[in-house]
Amino acid sequence: MTTITAATPGLSALAPRYKGILSDVWGVVHNGIEPHWSAVEALVEYRARGGSVVLITNAPRPGGPIIDQLDAMGVPREAYDALVSSGDATRSLLENWRGRTVARVGPASDDPLFEGLEIAFGPDDVATAVVVTDLDTDDDTPADYRDRMAIWLERRLPLICANPDKVVEEGDRIVYCGGALADAYEDIGGRVMMAGKPYGPIYEQAKALLDSAAGHRFAPDEILAIGDSVRTDAMGAAQFGIDLLFITGSIHAAELDAFNDPPAKRVSDFVSVSRANMVGFMPRLAW
Known part of the structure; x- marks a missing residue:
């Protein structure tokens, strides 16, 4: 990991080193309710x-x-060239269940x-797989299932998780996502399948879109x-071999004390478990 001594002042400090960006959406561009306007402005300026x-x-x-949804929030199309979702990547997995019954x-x-x-939806006792997009309500926890x-475990059903995130920022609270239920099922011995981040299929799709937008192939660096x-x-x-700018002020804000100038070593140590090459961090993306 790159040695970092302080928070990155803005994307402008890193932008000259990179010709393309793969940016997360929820927690970076918006919080589920409204945009983070400094992030939107930064992406517009970068483009x-x-x-x-x-x-x-x-x-x-x-x-x-x-x-x-981004249009409805007021995020301009000038902020990005294209978008790829875990839903897009998961549809390829679901092709294997075409014409079959799944629990949902x-x-x-x-x-x-x-x-x-x-695909038909049915009860757990007749389904051939379980598809989890998110929990049924934002107030649910994995224990409720x-x-x-x-x-599912007794019947050895695979769980196809369309949202690998464990939690997400929604306004001023944190809610559980499908990935938390997938983890709970895996913990008791269940089989889990995912195609979104951090897995390869979604990154391959994203890079293909990035190459297409620029009209040439990008090198990882x-x-x-x-x-x-x-x-x-x-x-x-x-895993994809690209550098990372880490946004601290979302789902990990409390752990990192993100808005009170946390020591760079604390952030680096926190991210190091991923083995990512973190080249910078900031509480909110800004130019």
Whole structure:
């Protein structure tokens, strides 16, 4: 990991070193309710100076509805060239269950994930797999699914998790995501399948979009990942071989005391478990 002695003053300090950015969305560009405007402005400025930006999100829906959500929030299209989601990557996994019955966990708002796949929903005792987009409500915890997990395990059902995030920032609170339930199932011996961050399929799709936007192929050292999660963004950057700008002021804000100028060593030690090459950190993305 690069030796860092202080927080990065802004993306402008790193931008000349990179021709492309893969940026997380939830926790970096917005908090689930409203945009982080300094982040939006930073991405707009980066693109205005010739850089390419692909948003890479663990949202469990296909990219189209997520772009619609960003539009509704007022995030301008000038902030990014393209977007890829865990939902996009997960649809490739779900092709193996086309025409079959699965059990489901997650809200109805995630229905677009299944469009056109001819997948039927059924109870746990007849399903051939479990698909988790998120927990059923934002107030749920993985413990609420203990009885269902026992059935899944008894029947040896694979759990396909469309959102590997464990938690996410929503306004001023932290809520559980599908990845937390996937972890709980794996902890009791269940089989889990994922395609979003930090796994390779979503990064391969994101890089293809980045190459397309720029009109040429990027080398790994020309790409900067920006994200707020050690588990997904930092580990994903490490496994894909690209540098990381870590955003401390989201899901890890309390652990790092992010808005009170935490020592650089504390942040570096915190991220080091991922083995990512962290080249900078800041509480909120800004230019």
